[in-house]
Amino acid sequence: MSFQPVKFYQTGTFTVGNRLLPPEERSxxxxxxxxxxxxxxxxxxQGCGEALGARxxxxxxxxxTNGRLICxxxxxxxxxxxxxxxETSWQLPWIHSLFGNTAAVATGIAAAIKVKKxxxxxxxxxxxxxxxxxxxxxxxFGCLSGMFERNDDVLYxxxxxxxxxxxxxxxxSATPPAARTATTMAVGPEPGNVFxxxxxxxxxxxxxxxxxxxxxxxxxxxxxxxxVRRAMEFQGARYIHILVPCxxxxxxxxxxTIRIARLAKETGMFPVFEAEYGEVKSVVAIRHPLPVEEYLxxxxxxxxxxxxxxxxxxxxxxxxxxxxxxxxxxxLDGGAR
Amino acid sequence: xxxxxxITLDPGSSLANHTGSWRTFRPLYVDRLPPCNAACPAGxxxxxxxxxxxxGDYEKAWRAxxxxxxxxxxxxxxxYHPCEGACNRQHVDAAVGINAVERFLGDEAIRRGWRFESSxxxxxxxxxxxxxxxxxxxxxxxxxxxGHQAVIHEAAPLAGGMMRYGIPKxxxxxxxxxxxxxxxxxxxxxxxxxxxxMNVLAAMQEGFDAVFLGVGAHIAKRAYIPAGDAxxxxxxISVLHDMEGAQGDELRPMLxxxxxxxxxxxxxxxxxxxxxxxxxxxxxxxxRRTREKMPAHDFEVEEALQEGISIKWLSTxxxxxxxxxxxEKMALDASGFPQxxxxxxxxxxxxxxxxxxxxxxxxLLANVPGLATDKGLVQVDAGMMTGHPGVxxxxxxxxxxxxxxxxxxxxxxxxxxxxAWLKGETYVSPPKHELxxxxxxxxxxxSDAPKTVRPVLDIIRxxxxxxxxxxxxxxxxxxxxxxxxxxxxxxxxxxxxxxVCPDNxxxxxxxxxxFLFNFDYCKGCGMCAxxxxxxxxxxxxxxx
Ligand SMILES: Cc1cc2nc3c(=O)[nH]c(=O)nc-3n(C[C@H](O)[C@H](O)[C@H](O)COP(=O)(O)OP(=O)(O)OC[C@H]3O[C@@H](n4cnc5c(N)ncnc54)[C@H](O)[C@@H]3O)c2cc1C
Ligand SMILES: Cc1ncc(C[n+]2csc(CCOP(=O)(O)OP(=O)(O)O)c2C)c(N)n1
Ligand code: SF4
Ligand SMILES: [Mg+2]
Numbered sequence: 001m002s003f004q005p006v007k008f009y010q011t012g013t014f015t016v017g018n019r020l021l022p023p024e025e026r027s028x029x030x031x032x033x034x035x036x037x038x039x040x041x042x043x044x045x046q047g048c049g050e051a052l053g054a055r056x057x058x059x060x061x062x063x064x065t066n067g068r069l070i071c072x073x074x075x076x077x078x079x080x081x082x083x084x085x086x087e088t089s090w091q092l093p094w095i096h097s098l099f100g101n102t103a104a105v106a107t108g109i110a111a112a113i114k115v116k117k118x119x120x121x122x123x124x125x126x127x128x129x130x131x132x133x134x135x136x137x138x139x140x141f142g143c144l145s146g147m148f149e150r151n152d153d154v155l156y157x158x159x160x161x162x163x164x165x166x167x168x169x170x171x172x173s174a175t176p177p178a179a180r181t182a183t184t185m186a187v188g189p190e191p192g193n194v195f196x197x198x199x200x201x202x203x204x205x206x207x208x209x210x211x212x213x214x215x216x217x218x219x220x221x222x223x224x225x226x227x228v229r230r231a232m233e234f235q236g237a238r239y240i241h242i243l244v245p246c247x248x249x250x251x252x253x254x255x256x257t258i259r260i261a262r263l264a265k266e267t268g269m270f271p272v273f274e275a276e277y278g279e280v281k282s283v284v285a286i287r288h289p290l291p292v293e294e295y296l297x298x299x300x301x302x303x304x305x306x307x308x309x310x311x312x313x314x315x316x317x318x319x320x321x322x323x324x325x326x327x328x329x330x331x332l333d334g335g336a337r
Numbered sequence: 338x339x340x341x342x343x344i345t346l347d348p349g350s351s352l353a354n355h356t357g358s359w360r361t362f363r364p365l366y367v368d369r370l371p372p373c374n375a376a377c378p379a380g381x382x383x384x385x386x387x388x389x390x391x392x393g394d395y396e397k398a399w400r401a402x403x404x405x406x407x408x409x410x411x412x413x414x415x416x417y418h419p420c421e422g423a424c425n426r427q428h429v430d431a432a433v434g435i436n437a438v439e440r441f442l443g444d445e446a447i448r449r450g451w452r453f454e455s456s457x458x459x460x461x462x463x464x465x466x467x468x469x470x471x472x473x474x475x476x477x478x479x480x481x482x483x484g485h486q487a488v489i490h491e492a493a494p495l496a497g498g499m500m501r502y503g504i505p506k507x508x509x510x511x512x513x514x515x516x517x518x519x520x521x522x523x524x525x526x527x528x529x530x531x532x533x534x535m536n537v538l539a540a541m542q543e544g545f546d547a548v549f550l551g552v553g554a555h556i557a558k559r560a561y562i563p564a565g566d567a568x569x570x571x572x573x574i575s576v577l578h579d580m581e582g583a584q585g586d587e588l589r590p591m592l593x594x595x596x597x598x599x600x601x602x603x604x605x606x607x608x609x610x611x612x613x614x615x616x617x618x619x620x621x622x623x624x625r626r627t628r629e630k631m632p633a634h635d636f637e638v639e640e641a642l643q644e645g646i647s648i649k650w651l652s653t654x655x656x657x658x659x660x661x662x663x664x665e666k667m668a669l670d671a672s673g674f675p676q677x678x679x680x681x682x683x684x685x686x687x688x689x690x691x692x693x694x695x696x697x698x699x700x701l702l703a704n705v706p707g708l709a710t711d712k713g714l715v716q717v718d719a720g721m722m723t724g725h726p727g728v729x730x731x732x733x734x735x736x737x738x739x740x741x742x743x744x745x746x747x748x749x750x751x752x753x754x755x756x757a758w759l760k761g762e763t764y765v766s767p768p769k770h771e772l773x774x775x776x777x778x779x780x781x782x783x784s785d786a787p788k789t790v791r792p793v794l795d796i797i798r799x800x801x802x803x804x805x806x807x808x809x810x811x812x813x814x815x816x817x818x819x820x821x822x823x824x825x826x827x828x829x830x831x832x833x834x835x836x837v838c839p840d841n842x843x844x845x846x847x848x849x850x851x852f853l854f855n856f857d858y859c860k861g862c863g864m865c866a867x868x869x870x871x872x873x874x875x876x877x878x879x880x881x
Contacts, residue, residue, distance in 0.1 A: 010391060010820040010829075011870060012784035017832025019848065020392060020820070030832040032845045040841045040858035041351030046359065047862035052839040082351070089351040221836060247862075255863030255876075258837055262781065 001282050001334065002214070002274050003226035013222045028063045028225055029055075035062040035091060042089040044081040047254030049244035049261060050159045053218045054078055054130065057157050057242060060228035062092065065126045070109050071095070074102035074131030074140060077166040077246075078159060100139035102129045103147040106154040114153075126232065127153065133160040133174035137201045144201075144239075148208035151236040155228075158201065158239070161246035169249040173198045176269070177321070178314050179301045181249070186304035195317060205239040206278045212238040214274035218245070219262035223284055227274055243270050251300020263295040268322035271329040285334030286326070292319045356840060360861035362876045364834075364854055369773035369826025369872065373435060376423035378738070379412070379475075379745040381405045383420055383435055384827060390438055390819035398819075399442045399451060406745050407478040407521060408471065410447055410513045413440020414807070415504055416742045417634055425775045425825045431788040434810075434818045441815035447516045453524040457484035462759050465490065465545040467534045467701070470498020471741045472551030472732025474518065475748025476755075477526040480549075483756045487526050490540070492533035495581070498553050499733070500741060502578045505607050506803040507614070534701050537728065547755050550702075550715070550723075550730040551748065554695040554739065560599070560654075562689070567659035573598070573608040573692035580611060593687025595619045597662055599654055600692030601631040606638065608690050609646045613800055621684065622648040625667050625675045640806065644799050651675060652682075654689065662686045697734040720754025720764050721747055729755055773826025777872030782833070786821050789814040828852070828873045834865035 006012045009020040017030030028034060037058040044051035062069055070093045073079045079096050082089040097105040106129035113125050129147075131140060136158040147154055163181050164170040171181045177195040180186040184193040205213045211234040216224040224242065231238040245252060245260040252260050264270040265284065269292060272284040293315060296302040305311040326332055373383040381402060389398035402409050413436055424432035445451075462485045466473045469491040477487035495501055496518050500509060522528050534540045541548050557572035564570055571590075579590045596612040598605050601624035609620040622641075624631060627650050631638065642648070651667040653675075661683045667675035696713045707724035709716040714737065715723055715730045722729050731747025733739045757764035792808035799806055810818060828851050835843045835852055842859035843852050866874040 006784075010784065010822070010824075011782045011831055014782040014784065015831035015833050015870060016836025017830065019830050027832075027836070029836040030845075032847060036841050039351055040855070041354035041356055042840070043351075043354065043356065044839060046860040047864055048839050052837065052864075055839070055841070086347070087349040087351045087353065253863070254860075255867040257839075257862075257864060258868050 001284060002223050002230065005222070016221055027222055028060050029221055035059045035067070037062055037091050038082055039089040039091055041087075042082045043084065044077065045246075045248050045254070047247045047257045048077070048081070049218050049246060049257045050078055050132070050161055050165075051081065052257070053159050053224075053242045053244040056218065056221055056224050057130075057228055057240065058092070058128065060225040061126075061128050061155065061232060064229045064232035065124070067092070068123055068125045069093075070125060070127050072097050072102050072106040072109060072127070072129045074129075074135035075099040075166075076132035076135050077161075078130065078132060080166050099135050101143050102131045102135060102140055103143040103154070103156055105129070106156070107143075107147050107150070107152040110153045126155070128155045128157060130157040130159065132165070133158060133162060134164040134172040137173045137199060141201075145204075145208070148205060148210050148237045148239070151210060153235050153237070155231050155238045155240065158241045159244045160241055161244050161249060163246070163249050165246050165249045174201070176318075178305060178318060180304060181301070191304045192302070202239065202241045202275075205241075206275050206280075208237070209278035210237040210239065211235070212274070212276055213241075214239075215241045215243070215270070215272050217243040217261040217265050217270060217272060219258045219265060220272070220284065223272065230274070249301070251303070252298055256298060260295070260298060263290065263298075266290050267292045267295040268326040268331050269295055269318070271325045271331060273329050280329065283329050283331060283334055286331050289332065292322050355857045356860050357842070357855075357857045360856075360859060361879055362861040362863060363856065363879055364859065364861070364863065364865050364874050365877055366828065366851065366854075367826075367873055367875050368770050368828075369777070370770040371773050371825045371827065372423035372425055373420035373433075373825075375769075375772060376419040377746075378419065378740065378743040379406045380749060381420075384822065384824060386442070387433070387435070387438065387819045387822040388824065388829065390442065390815070391822065393816060395442055395445050396449075396451060399446045402439065402442060403453065405749060407453070407475060408443075408517050408741075408745060409439050410443025410517055411471075411500060411509060412742065412745070413437070413443045413809075414509050414513070414805075415500070417740060419742075425773070425778065426821060426823055428775045429780050429783060429823075430785070433821045434788055434791070437789065437791055437810050438815050438819050441810045441812075443517070444513075444809055447513065452520060453478075453482075455482045455484070455524070457482060459486070460484040460759070462486065462546045463488060463544055464755060465540060465543075465548040466551065467537070467540070467548065468498060468551035468553060468732070469493075469496035469518075469528060470551055470553045470732055470744060471500060472553075472744035472748045473498070473549065474521060474526075475745040476549040476551065476729075476731065476752045477748075478521055478524070479749050479752030480755060481525050483752065485756070485759070488545070489526060489528045490532045490534050491528065491530050494531050496528055496530065498551075499555075502581050503574065503604070503607075505577065505580065505611050507610070507799070507806050508607075510805050536703070537701050537705055541727075546759055547727045547729065549721075549748070549751050549755065550728065550734065551732040551744065552697060552699075552701070552734050554697040554733040556696045556698050557691060558693040558696060560691060560693055562654055562657050564657040565659055568657040569593070569688040570657055571688065571690055573600070573604050573690050574695060576608055576690055577604075577611065589615055592617060592690070595685050595687045596621070596690060597654070597684065597686040597688070598622045598690045598692055600624065600694070601626065601633060602692060602694065603633045603637055604694075605692035606633045606641045606646075608692055610641055610644055612690070613644055613646060614803055619685075620646045621686075622646060623652045623654055623664060624648065624650055625653045627651060627669065630673070643796065649684075653677070655681065657686070657689050660685060660687060662689060695733070699734070720757070721751035722754055722758070727758065770826070773872055775825075778823065778825060779868060779870050779872070780823070782831070782870035783823055786817065788821070789818045824871045826872055829871060831870055833868050833870060834874060837864045837868045839864065
């Protein structure tokens, strides 16, 4: 657990707010006057998990830095739906980089701040970089690894919706096996994305032994906020990877976004943990263990697994991946290691 | 047009983009009827008083509770809590211990001396209330709250009806009963004891504008049992009645060492448990049907069995002799009715106590024009008014569902109707909300919290004394228990809708004021409705 959950206050820390909690223990999102770093009027699809995840994360970072934050944003849905020139939804200094160089741009901003400090700047201004999974795990990966390796003072946030959503749902190296995308169609002997390819960037980030790496989902706000807050306590390179379901790309109803993210975590398909200097420090335990079908079935990108003859072998392979996560991270006992 | 180098346009905000135009469904905040409230015969707003208890404001909780029911300490002991049977939390782990929290609040109120308050101006109207059982007390309380003068006439030397002369002390200690009645008198209810009303219409002539009848049902039903002269056959109601005020052993009913109780209701159980406490070595209940068919509640049967009472199911008493009785075995026929088998058995018995139900004594109602009875019950309309204008009735005399809780509900309903009638109006109850069913909720959000177990008196003392069997909750676990409430169907300001909206289209109005949708930006994704824990948001199609 990234934070001390409150028990027995009716909803404890499960809900966004809780009138029974003392004000200082309440979430950033529950505040009547919260930052709303990404404002209304953005053009994200109905129920977009990325828009939600970005507000959760950036608001928490704003809170942690007292609003002294600069943001670099890779190309992708998040940038396109928020900032069609000359309009923007962002309520903080925000720069749009290229698709692949956000980490490098953020490094530059951090370097500029360092110089300004040497010249007398007293305010403690921090830098956050953000992008989709395509911009992070594929094209931006070199810049990101460099930023990690140099331990630049940047928090990099990846919003993982498992594909290049903005350009029409193409496969990325974060697209899960068996998922249908425009470039991994549900045809042929092995429909959907192939098994055995792709990468899990949080693990690669940990291999850089940077101060802080964490995963989170939009289904667990308190955990997400705690991780952003914790990340801001470190100087140096930090990485948070947030699972953000995409109703359009995953083929889910717009009201299901949070439920799907929750199922990803509860089935073990997406491990939620945090690590410091390359070591896992805490794990969010599965609360009600469920088979992977519960997660797969509501998503049209897996519809080919549940046709007239269900693809039981493929489902079993996905279950094996979940089981591996559960074992590796100790997801059933909360990593009581 | 003084812009920095290379900037030609004003910074534009996305607020100009009203994404609300995308919407095909719109969210609506609704209030639904919690199943506990729907199931409460006294019409308590359980959820609302639990809400205050959750924050530790017990006085506010007690005040919310007593808006509907003036007897929480009593009710927290004797109510059969149909609310818990309906509670949605049973689908998560176990029902909320509503009854236990109610008792805690009732006891807390007695301990702290909380009193009733009313802001209603005196109307100058006087209402005669006949009987000080729960029906009469409740009617008198609600009439007083409305500004009328309620005058109770009670035949017995002490008030409370069956709560005093029926329900044994080990379930309802008399200091609790006395405290709640005393509070009603202090509130302004006039109580005249040992004042039996013989004729309603004559009594009404003494300056009353209306009358509420709550005389209960006190005449024990008999069964024909051939019996020898030396056999001892008595009825449960008089045994329990004699227990009241019986301080020394010599005043206690003499039942002997081996007591047989005939009947299968709660009264049978209570009298058998009483006999045990009075020193009977054997207390046997004889009942003609099966345990499943027994009208007594399962937990009471269980408690009786624990105390060493035995039960002979599927048996009837054929005859009673000096020191034994003859029992005939029964068998259920195809339609579930017990039929005699011709198989007999003798069991030793020093006395037979009949607990076969009660009838109402309606002697005082002779010659009331328009008033109708059916099978010994006074017929009333939805507002508890009899066929005679201005004469209302409730409790055991007016229905077959005979509990303290139903009686309290009748008293309240009648008081409202009397109030309207006195103004020349008819009371119309406000429309009820749709039921808050479990399927509409999102139980993920509730903390895992198993039900609190109440302490129970040890078995030795349960067999020999009249000390209260079931203990109460202390503050810590009452608070815990209250917080297990899921607030089914009504916003409890958890901020989920406010938090989960990807478009910041929910406006938080501040503590106690709930939320508003900003339809300029709400795209109608429905996330708020799906993630609302208690099902207080519904999605409806847009008009066009
Ligand atoms: C042994 C026993 C155990 C029970 N246990 C429970 C229980 O655990 N939980 C529960 O909910 N219910 C229980 N009940 C049922 C419950 O007690 C009754 O349903 C309830 O008391 C009925 O209330 P009432 O006001 O209609 O009548 P009563 O409580 O019977 O009160 C009627 C009052 O009217 C008075 N009266 C009658 N005639 C006149 C007259 N002419 N003039 C003046 N006064 C008159 C009587 O003296 C009496 O005080 C039990 C009943 C019995 C017998
Ligand atoms: C160098 C470059 N190649 C391709 C593109 C086109 N492009 C814009 S956004 C995008 C996909 C973004 O995917 P991801 O980073 O996962 O973000 P998402 O839209 O899924 O949030 C692509 C391929 C580009 N802008 N620049
Ligand atoms: S395509 Fe997916 S990520 Fe992009 S705005 Fe729509 S829901 Fe959000
Ligand atoms: Mg993506």
